[in-house]
Every structure is written in structure tokens, then in C-alpha cells.
Amino acid sequence: xxxxxxxxxxDAAVTAAAEPLLVADALTCRYGHVIALDGVDIxxxxxxxxxxLGDNGAGKSTLISLLSGLRQxxxxxxxxxxxxxRLRSPADARAVGIATVFxxxxxxxxxxxxxxxxxxxxxxxxxxxxxxxxxxxxxxxxFERLGIALPPMGTAVRHLSGGQRQAIAVARTVxxxxxxxxxxxxTAALGVRETARVLDLIGKLKASGAxxxxxxxxxxxxxxxxxxxxxxxxxxxxxxxxxxxTSRTQLVASIVGGEEGA
Amino acid sequence: MIARALLRREVAIAVVxxxxxxxxxxxxPHFLDAQTQFEILRVTGFTLLVALxxxxxxxxxxxxxxxxxxxxxxxxxxxxxIVDWGWNPWAAALLAVAIxxxxxxxxxxxxxxxxxxxxxxxxxxxxxxxxxxxxxTMGLSIDxxxxxxxxxxxxxxxxxxxxxxxxxxxxxxxxxxxxxxxQTLFGAWLYATGGNLxxxxxxxxxxxxxxxxxxxGLGLSCGLVGALTTGWLRLGAPNTGTGGELSTIAAVxxxxxxxxxxxxxxxxxxxxxxxxxxxxxxxxLMGVQGNWVQVCVGVLIVAAAGAEPLLRADGRLxxxxxxLSRERARA
Numbered sequence: 267x268x269x270x271x272x273x274x275x276x277d278a279a280v281t282a283a284a285e286p287l288l289v290a291d292a293l294t295c296r297y298g299h300v301i302a303l304d305g306v307d308i309x310x311x312x313x314x315x316x317x318x319l320g321d322n323g324a325g326k327s328t329l330i331s332l333l334s335g336l337r338q339x340x341x342x343x344x345x346x347x348x349x350x351x352r353l354r355s356p357a358d359a360r361a362v363g364i365a366t367v368f369x370x371x372x373x374x375x376x377x378x379x380x381x382x383x384x385x386x387x388x389x390x391x392x393x394x395x396x397x398x399x400x401x402x403x404x405x406x407x408x409f410e411r412l413g414i415a416l417p418p419m420g421t422a423v424r425h426l427s428g429g430q431r432q433a434i435a436v437a438r439t440v441x442x443x444x445x446x447x448x449x450x451x452x453t454a455a456l457g458v459r460e461t462a463r464v465l466d467l468i469g470k471l472k473a474s475g476a477x478x479x480x481x482x483x484x485x486x487x488x489x490x491x492x493x494x495x496x497x498x499x500x501x502x503x504x505x506x507x508x509x510x511x512t513s514r515t516q517l518v519a520s521i522v523g524g525e526e527g528a
Numbered sequence: 529m530i531a532r533a534l535l536r537r538e539v540a541i542a543v544v545x546x547x548x549x550x551x552x553x554x555x556x557p558h559f560l561d562a563q564t565q566f567e568i569l570r571v572t573g574f575t576l577l578v579a580l581x582x583x584x585x586x587x588x589x590x591x592x593x594x595x596x597x598x599x600x601x602x603x604x605x606x607x608x609x610i611v612d613w614g615w616n617p618w619a620a621a622l623l624a625v626a627i628x629x630x631x632x633x634x635x636x637x638x639x640x641x642x643x644x645x646x647x648x649x650x651x652x653x654x655x656x657x658x659x660x661x662x663x664x665t666m667g668l669s670i671d672x673x674x675x676x677x678x679x680x681x682x683x684x685x686x687x688x689x690x691x692x693x694x695x696x697x698x699x700x701x702x703x704x705x706x707x708x709x710x711q712t713l714f715g716a717w718l719y720a721t722g723g724n725l726x727x728x729x730x731x732x733x734x735x736x737x738x739x740x741x742x743x744x745g746l747g748l749s750c751g752l753v754g755a756l757t758t759g760w761l762r763l764g765a766p767n768t769g770t771g772g773e774l775s776t777i778a779a780v781x782x783x784x785x786x787x788x789x790x791x792x793x794x795x796x797x798x799x800x801x802x803x804x805x806x807x808x809x810x811x812x813l814m815g816v817q818g819n820w821v822q823v824c825v826g827v828l829i830v831a832a833a834g835a836e837p838l839l840r841a842d843g844r845l846x847x848x849x850x851x852l853s854r855e856r857a858r859a
Contacts, residue, residue, distance in 0.1 A: 357732050372727035374720050376790045385720055386731030388713050396716055 284311045287477045288333070288364065288446045293342035295328050302328040304501040305342070310446055310477035315468060317488040317509075318481045319521055320498035326481050329498065330448050333479070334366035335359035346446075365444035367435045369451050373423050380405040380419040383438050408437050412470050429460030436467055440474070447471055448479045453487055465491050485514060499523050537784035540835075541799050548803060552810035559813055566690055571805035573698035576798065577753045578772070579779040580698075580705040581746040583797045586780055587709070588735075588742050589722035589789025590639060590646040594631070594653035595750050595776060599769035601661040602628045602754025607670035607764020617680035621755035625748055631657065632747015636740035654773070661766040669765040672758065684759025694756065701749075706794035718742065722789025778825050779804045782832040803828065 286309035295303040303325045310316055320326050331337040333344065335353035343350050346362045353359045359366070373382050380401045381388075389397040389404070405419045414433045416426075423431060432452050439447045449468070453461040468491045471478050482488055488495060489509060497505040497520045505520040552559045578595050585592055602624035609620035635653060639646045686693045709715040720728040721735035728735045758764045783800030785792025804825060811821045 356730060360732070368730070370726070372724070372730045374723035374727055374790065376723050377716075377719055381716060381719075385727065386733050388716050390713055394712050394714070396711055396713055398711075 284313060286310060287312050287347055289345045289348075290329075290333065291343045291345070293329065293332055293339045293344070295325075295332060295337065296340045301501050303332070303339075303498075306498065306501075306503045308479075308496055308503070308506075310479055312445065312475045312477050313472055314494065315472050315478040315480055315492045317492035317495040318479055318498070319483075319488065319495055319517070321521060323500075324498040324521075325501040326498055328501075330366060330450060330479070330481060333359070333364060333446075334448060335364075360442060360444070363443060363445040364448065365439035365442055365446070366448040367432070367439060367450065367452065369454065371431055371435045373431055373434060375424040376422055378420045378422055379416060379426075379434060382423055382434055383408070383441060385438070387442060404441065405437075408441050409433075411474075412437055412440065412467060414467065427460060428456050429463045432456070432460075432464050433467055436471065440471070440476070444476065446477045446479070448481070450481045451483070452480070453482065453484060461487065485517065488517075489514065497521055538793065538795050538799065541782060541784065541796065541803065541832075545799050545803050545806070548806050548810070552806060552813070556810045556813040559810055562690065564809065564813065566692055566695075568802070568805050568809050569695045570692040571808060572798075572801045573692065573694035573696075574753065574757075575776055575779050575801040575805060576698040577694070577701055577756075578746070578749055579776045579783075579797050579801050580701050580794060581742070581749045582776055583780050583783065583785050583792050583794065584705065584709070584718060585739075585742045585746050586785040586787060587718050587722045587790065587792040588739050589725065590739055590743070591650065591777070591787060592632075592635060592646065592743065592746055593650040593773050593777075594635065594657055595746065596769035596772035596774075597654045597657035597661070598628050598631050598747060598750035599754040599757070599772060600766060601631075601657045602751040603758045603768040604661045604665050604670065604754075604764045604766050606755045606758040607672055608664065610672055610676060610758075611670050611764075617676070617678040617759065621680060621752075621759065624755040624758075625751035628751020628754065629744055629748040632744040632750070633740065635747065636743025639743065640736040640739050658766075658770070661768075665764070665766045667766060669763055672762040672764070674762070681759050681762070684756040685761070694760070697756070702794055702798055705797075709794055714738070714741075719790055722791075724790070775804050775808070775825060778829050781829055784832075800832075 288310040290306065290308045292305045292307060293303055294301070294305055306325070306329060308316070308329070318326050318329065328337070332339050333353070335356045335358045338354065344353060345351065346364070351358070351362050353362070353364070356366070372385070374385065380398070383405050384401050389400045391397045402419050409416055412433075414437065416430055416433065423434065426434075436447070436449070452464050452468070456464060465487060468478060468480065472491075480488070480492055492509055495505070495507050495509055495512070495517060496503060497507070497517070499521070504523070507517065507520070558564055578599065582592060582595065605627055606620045606624040609615040609623055610617050615623070631653070635646070635650060638644045638649050683693055688696065709718065717728070717733055717735070717738045720733060721738045725735055754768065757768055779801035780792070780797050781787070781800070782803055783792070783796030783798070785796065807824050807828070808821055811824060812818065
């Protein structure tokens with residue numbers, strides 16, 4: 267069991283790298299009598315990818331709904347850059363710089379890349395005119411910055427691949443000035459090449475200084491891009507590991523809750 | 529190239545419209561007379577004044593079947609206010625527009641806040657408003673006597689040179705609708721609301737408010753067209769606009785707006801309205817019995833709806849065309 271406990275020395279090493287941007291303290295969430303999340307602490311640091319792992323029903327979805335403002339915790343606090351904040355809605359979360367890319371991606375199929383990128387945040391002239399030129403320009407800029415190659419910005423999202431759609435949803439969080447980006451199973455529906463592209467994109471997000479929380483079932487992906495892994499089981503945090511010092515067997519054991527360490 | 533262009537909805541229906549025009553020009557006596565041409569434009573104009581705001585509503589993912597009845601009530605109210613209450617025609621028209629807008633607001637509120645499906649709700653309103661128009665007039669038409677003078681009548685039914693006033697009203701509506709859809713924030717919200725309601729909500733838009741606004745705008749237009757009809761014919765008939773919802777919805781659907789929401793253009797609806805009014809007038813000129821006109825409009829609606837899945841980028845027709853051009857490239 268000992269190897270699964272977070273080792274103080276590792277934690278100290280990571281903390282030295284950067285102050286945490288988002289700190290959630292003792293988050294608890296109950297649905298009636300069911301405790302979906304039970305006193306979970308998590309810290310996300312800028313320029314670091316944290317993987318959130320756990321079996322079905324471990325509390326991953328509940329945790330990301332709390333962090334993205336879809337649900338309010340029964341107990342516990344969330345702080346951004348040291349300042350406690352109450353997230354009553356996704357808009358609240360966005361306002362403090364937390365953006366979530368859900369599996370549904372929230373894209374409008376028949377509209378262009380640029381329009382999707384600015385959905386709900388359309389730049390205006392005179393307060394009511396759509397500033398298409400600025401949309402096109404800023405869209406091209408943000409994709410260039412993230413190193414994403416896409417068809418012309420006027421192309422309808424309907425014609426794009428799964429990876430390209432994911433890229434638009436991720437770029438949208440960057441454009442909105444998010445400092446914490448939560449990605450919910452971003453590679454779940456993708457083929458090998460598309461997956462590689464999305465992982466590459468996550469690397470770029472990290473390099474740009476964002477704190478990334480990556481929810482994934484895919485161990486290969488996690489070991490490729492994540493720096494740390496937080497493991498939930500039955501609503502509790504059972505491990506918080508630096509992946510450089512962790513083997514795949516250890517990680518899997520902590521997820522399924524094997525007794526091999528005992 | 530041609531195949532790709534045909535896949536664009538506006539181009540495809542413009543070809544259909546041109547074919548119809550040539551067909552009627554060759555086969556329908558007097559079709560090319562100036563009088564007939566302007567009549568087609570007048571009917572198109574009347575259709576468009578409601579079809580354009582309806583296009584916005586369809587883009588937002590809703591539909592309104594009570595437009596014909598709303599228009600009829602407005603027409604009757606205008607006539608009653610002028611004749612029975614001695615109101616200035618302008619004030620009477622304003623009242624009709626206000627009532628039309630209020631009806632639209634009620635429709636939008638019930639659909640958005642109460643969650644009633646717009647199809648069901650507005651079928652109810654279709655019957656309710658038509659019934660009201662019949663009740664307040666006791667089923668009788670109200671004539672507006674020729675002695676009553678007002679610039680309103682000229683604006684409603686006059687013409688500038690040979691161009692009917694309704695055509696000018698419709699052109700203005702076309703310009704405004706195209707502008708709103710393409711150039712404004714509201715247009716972007718409309719397409720997002722109908723295209724993916726959940727995404728619009730998640731991204732912080734207020735799709736409910738957007739829908740209510742469009743329902744209200746459509747209601748205002750129905751009120752306006754009702755008042756204009758009374759001003760033009762100098763008659764407030766309780767059956768005005770009966771069946772009008774069908775030709776109006778036909779124009780919108782033929783024009784390429786999808787009832788599933790998120791798709792549609794002002795130009796498409798303009799061409800759709802031209803096709804419907806050409807059919808209505810051309811077939812009559814050819815001596816076809818009036819009831820067949822309805823059959824033809826019905827066929828066109830079915831064809832347009834059937835073409836929708838074919839014309840989509842991932843539809844069968846486009847797959848087939850892409851396959852063809854690939855083969856040709858290889859050969």
C-alpha cells in the first residue's frame with residue numbers, strides 16, 4: 267500500500283515548480299444519501315497536466331461538474347490563485363478562468379469554425395454588428411499560436427473530423443482567457459492519428475502556461491502527456507502521484523484498488 | 529463544378545425557379561404581360577412580409593402555424609377601428625400591429641417558458657384567433673367606405689410607377705432580414721439557438737430570449753400585413769389569410785430553411801416565395817383548375833423536404849456526385 271501514498275518528497279518537488287493556481291479543499295458532494303465525492307483535495311498548477319483517473323462511479327464526473335460550476339459542493343472550498351470563489355454556474359467558472367471542454371463539445375454543426383470559436387462571445391462593432399473580420403483574424407491567430415492546422419475559418423464544423431472539433435473546443439477555452447482547462451475524455455471517440463494530434467495540443471496548452479485537468483481512461487495517453495495523476499475511488503482520493511516516478515502497474519492498482527501492496 | 533454549385537441550396541432552387549418561369553412563359557397565355565408580372569411580384573411581396581420573419585423563427589428551431597389567423601384578426605381589427613370606432617387609419621393600423629405583436633409574444637412565452645411544442649401551441653392559436661376574428665365581426669366583412677381618405681391607403685395599396693407598394697415593403701423586409709441574419713450578433717445567436725440549443729446555453733447565450741423575440745417580431749409582421757391588406761382592399765374580412773400559413777411555410781421550406789433549425793437564408797426564402805406565387809398565378813393562367821394549384825404547392829413542399837437529406841453534404845446525392853467527379857478525375 268505504501269507505494270500508493272503520495273510521497274512527501276515528490277510533492278515538495280512539484281510544488282517548488284509553481285504555486286498552485288486552483289486549489290480545491292475537502293470537496294464533498296452528496297446526492298441524497300449517496301456520497302458522490304468525499305473530502306477530495308486537488309491542486310492544479312500552471313504549466314502542468316494533471317490526469318484525473320478512476321473507475322466508473324469513482325466521482326470524476328462529480329468533481330469536474332463542481333469545478334466547472336455545473337453543481338455546487340455540499341462542503342469544501344475552491345480557490346483560484348489563493349482567492350476563494352463560489353461557482354454557481356458555468357459562467358461564474360469562466361469568469362474566474364476555469365473552462366471545461368465536455369465530451370459533447372458544444373459546437374454548432376452548420377456554423378463556421380470562426381463562429382463556433384466565438385460562440386457566446388461574439389466581437390461586436392457599435393454593440394450589435396458582428397465583427398467578422400476580427401473573428402477571422404483572431405481565430406487564425408489562436409490556431410497559429412496553438413499550432414493547429416485547420417481548413418479555412420469559414421468552413422462549417424459539420425465537415426471536420428473529431429480531432430479538429432476537439433481542437434476548436436480547446437482553442438475556444440484559450441481564446442476566452444482560461445487559465446485552468448478541464449478536458450473530459452478528449453480522445454474517447456478518436457482514431458490513432460487524431461488522438462496523437464489532440465495529445466500534442468494538450469502539450470501546447472501546457473507550454474502556454476495553462477493548468478490542465480485531463481479526465482481519461484486511456485493509460486497510454488495519461489503517461490504520454492500528464493505530469494501528475496489523481497486517482498479517485500468510490501468518491502475518495504486514493505492517490506496523487508508524480509507520474510515520472512510511477513509505474514503503470516502501480517497506477518492501475520491504485521485505480522482498481524488491488525490489495526497487492528498490503 | 530456545376531455539380532458542386534447545384535449542391536448549394538440557393539442555386540438549386542434558383543434553377544427550379546428559372547425553369548418554372550420559362551415553362552410558364554411558353555405555356556401560360558398572358559404570363560409575360562406586365563400586369564401578370566407585377567401581380568406575381570405583389571403576391572410574392574405579401575408572402576415575403578410574413579415568410580421572412582418566419583424564416584428567422586424556423587432558423588431558431590420553432591414554427592408558427594397561427595400566422596394566417598393572426599393576420600386575419602389584424603385585418604378585421606383595422607377595419608373595425610376605422611369604420612366602427614372612427615379611428616384614424618394610421619392609429620388603427622398601429623393597433624393591429626400591436627395586437628399581432630402581443631399574440632406573437634404570447635406564443636413565444638408559452639413555447640419557451642411553459643415548454644409547449646410550438647407546432648401544437650400554434651395550431652391551437654390558429655383556431656383561437658380565427659374564431660375571434662369571426663366572433664367580433666359575426667362572420668361578416670367590413671367595408672371601408674371610399675370617403676375615408678388617408679395616406680395609409682396609398683402606402684398599403686398604391687404603386688410607384690408600375691411597382692405595387694407591397695413590393696417595396698417586401699424589398700425593405702428582405703434587406704433587413706438578410707442584414708440581421710448575416711451581419712448582426714442577433715443573427716449569430718439565431719443560428720446557434722436553432723443549430724444546437726444545448727451548446728448555445730452552455731456557451732452563455734440566452735436562446736429562450738432569442739426565441740421569444742423572434743416570435744414577437746413575427747407577430748408584429750402578421751399585424752402589419754393584416755393592416756396593409758385592409759388598407760389595400762378597403763375591406764376587413766374575417767377569413768383573410770385562411771390557408772396563408774401553408775403558402776408561407778411552403779416558401780420558407782422550399783427556400784431551404786430546415787424545420788429542424790439552424791439553417792436558412794433570406795435569399796432562399798425570396799426565391800421560394802417567387803416559386804409559390806408563380807405557381808399560383810401561372811397555373812390559373814393555363815386554365816388549370818384552382819384546386820390543382822394546391823396539389824402542386826403540396827408536391828413542391830414534399831419535394832423540397834425530400835431534397836433536404838439528399839442535398840446535405842453527407843447526403844446520398846452529394847456522395848454520389850463526389851464519386852462521379854472522382855471517377856472522372858481518374859479517367
